Amino acid sequence: MGRLQNKVAIITGTGGGQGRAAALLFASEGALVVGCDLDSGAADQTVIDVRAAGGEMISASPCDLTSPEECERLVQLALAEFGRVDILYNNAARGEFAWFEDMTHETFWRGMRNELDPVFLPTKAVWPHFVKQQSGVILNTASMSATKVFEVLPSVAHTTVKAAVQGFTKHLAYEGSLHGIRVNCISPGLVASPVTASSLEDSEWLDAMLRKHMIKRVGTAEEIAYAALYLVSDESSWTTAADFAVDGGATAF
DSSP, rough: OOOTTTOOOEEOOOTSSSHHHHHHHHHHOOOEHHHHOHHHHHHHHHHHHHHHHHHHEOOOSSTTTTTTHHHHHHHHHHHHHSSSEEEEEEOOOOOOOBBBGGGGHHHHHHHHHHHHHHHHHHHHHHHHHHHTOOEEEEEEEHHHHHHHHOOOOOHHHHHHHHHHHHHHHHHHHHHHHHEEEEEEEEEEBBBBTTTTHHHHHHHHHHHHHHHHHHSOOOBOOHHHHOOOOOOOGGGGGTTTEEEESTTTTTTOO
């Protein structure tokens, strides 16, 4: 029996990076995975790879997680295919990075929409079903940037929204506790992904980032996925309202 045997898990942003790694890992542990991504081609490839490895996965792609209707469609797909939802992993986000003097009001709020709506809206769509079944697990993705500033990372919008994700998680955990719902968040550090690939090629930028990490290397999507696996599994049944740092010691350094 896998650690997520027959659990229905919605994972957002499964086209690459941490979402793809989670889809592969969760499926290998017996989860019935429902993915989504804006990039249909990448999302479909993850489905192919999960099935090739013996797992079960479907995908609702393309899917715009800033649209309430699209988020409702994602949840309804899971219900239609598998009859229930047990896990929601709000992984997807698109950040806006600029120094404050160069950031416009429009850019700032685009960052809020593209990183906060993909947490709020899927949660809003799945919440009535979790309340009805009196169970469910929600895992949100925050960041070390919620509490950490880096001299080479122009992240005023990203920092603001990820701090909001942490606050959202804590309060929602209280409301969820009244209905058997657990809510946690995970805060990754500097992780190799399609989004960070170009920055990681800049040795000066990378050195400046790693100076504030205890473990002097970049993390992997698989390392985040293993932490996520624990947080959505029954092994963490007494854990809620927690923020888990998986960041090479960055937030403590």
